[in-house]
Amino acid sequence: MFKNQTILVTGGTGSWGHELVRQLLTYNPKEIRVFSRNESNQFIMKQEFDNHPKLHFIIGDIKEKDILLESCQDVDYVFHLAALKHVPVCEDQPLEALKTNVIGTQNVIEAAIACKVQKVIYISTDKASDPSNFYGLSKAMGEKLIIHANTLKTDTRFVCIRGGNVLGTNGSVIHVFKKQISQKNKVGITDLNMTRFFFTVQDAIELVFKATEESVGGEIFVMKMPTCKIIDLAYVLMEAAGKKDVDIEVLGVRPGEKIHELLLSAYESESTVNYDDEYFVILPSIHIKGLKEHYSQYKSANLKNYNSSTGTMSKDEIREMLQKGGFI
Template identity: 75%
Template sequence: MIKNRTILVTGGTGSWGYELVRQLLDFEPREIRIFSRNESNQFTMKQEFDNNPKLHFIIGDVKEKDALLEACQGVDYIFHLAALKHVPVCEDQPIEALKTNVIGTQNVIDAAISCNVHSVVNISTDKASNPSNFYGLSKAMAERLIIHANTLNTKTRFVCIRGGNVLGTNGSVIHVFKKQIKEKGKIGITDLNMTRFFLTIEEAIKLVFKATFESIGGEIFVMKMPSCKIIDLAQVLIDSSDVENVDVDILGIRPGEKLHELLLSEYESKTTITFDDEYFVILPTSQSEELKEHYSKYKPVNLLNYNSSKELMSKDEIKEILQKGRFI
């Protein structure tokens, strides 16, 4: 599907974008356009990919529709990764989060339709499910815009992919904990009972391709992800370091933070099917005949919700996934 196609990746110089581009090259695309506003990251990424002639770097911001329209000329697929992602930043500057995460997403939709793009894949977050902070709220709105776009009279197909935390991405708790252990000899934990979903970036991107190739349009693909207690994750990192007597400070939950993350809410579970061992699929309340027919053979989910407090990984399992991701 992607061979000899032109692909645009918004926010392409971030951790997700870097791995996405790395794996996209294996599909032999004609061109990958990496659209971001970070000149320094673009320069570094260009060097790290040995000036690959298939990569075309474009300075631009999803808040500017004209720049997107120009970048989308002749594009077949868009992977929309650009977003303000840090919860405290979005809480402190909600207008900026709104402009990038919501209006920016609508700009991507408009540009894709105008340029007859085949498919748009929007990368979302567990924080969009029953959101408790502005980041989650803005991403939930972006999801709704993407799903609504699929009902428009256009050949462009739109799909969302929702996942939890990815290990080692920019600002990841992994990097924070390792830095605190090395430099301070102590780590800060918001709550001893806090849990989160985690997956390696390589596995997450493989799941992105799976949903891209198997989607019809109008769905939200929800990744099935392992989860763990944050304190257990921290303890594995402490045990794997050469630092002794590391203290743990209990900081308390920050505004907008949840004790347990939610990938699938009680409300959403009513229109969700079990796709396979790797995905749930949330179907829109108003479904096309194509969607109804395609998913008629799948069974509805047999759960109230899907949150990170269930089926927690042991410390040995956490250690294994950290070793797999080359973090310890």
């Protein structure tokens, strides 16, 4: 699918972007353009990939459409990962989140259409489902813009992929917990009942490629992800560190934070099909020619919602997941 293709990755120096680029290189693309505003991360990533001749690094911000138009020239695929992602940051600076996550996404759409890109893949989050914070709201708006772009007079197709938390990404709870355990012998937990969807970035990217290849355009692919209690995750990390006397401090829920996350809301479930063992697909409420016909063979998901509080992993399963990701 990606052989001899030119690919642009916005937010390409982040955790998702780093793994995405690594796996893309195995497909022998013509060129991968790594677009981000972080000069230091670009320098580090360039060294990690041994100045790979197929990687081209671009300093830019998706809030500036001119640089996106230049970067999208002759591009076949755009993976749109760039975003302000931290809930407290977006709560404190909602206007900046709006500029990046909403207006920036519209800039990506317009640049892709102008440059006749084949397909744009927008990486979304479980926080976009029935959002309770500005980050989730801004990503939900990004989803709406991406879906709507398929109604425009263009051959460029746009698809959303929604997932939960990826282990070990920047600011991940795993890094926070490991540091607290080793340095303070104490772990801060927002709420003892809190649950989250988790899986490895390697698995996430493999599923992204699948949706990229099989999507029509206009749908939201929702990853079926394992879920765990955050306190159980902390206990497994304590055991792995050989610590038995670690204190648990309950911090309280932060502004905009949920106890349980949704990958699929009750409203969305009404138009969701069970695609396969790895994905649900949400069909849009707006009309996109041929889309509902394409998915007419698939059965309804028959879900009230897809909530992280159900089917949580055991500690052994969490340990296995962390070992697979190389975190313990």
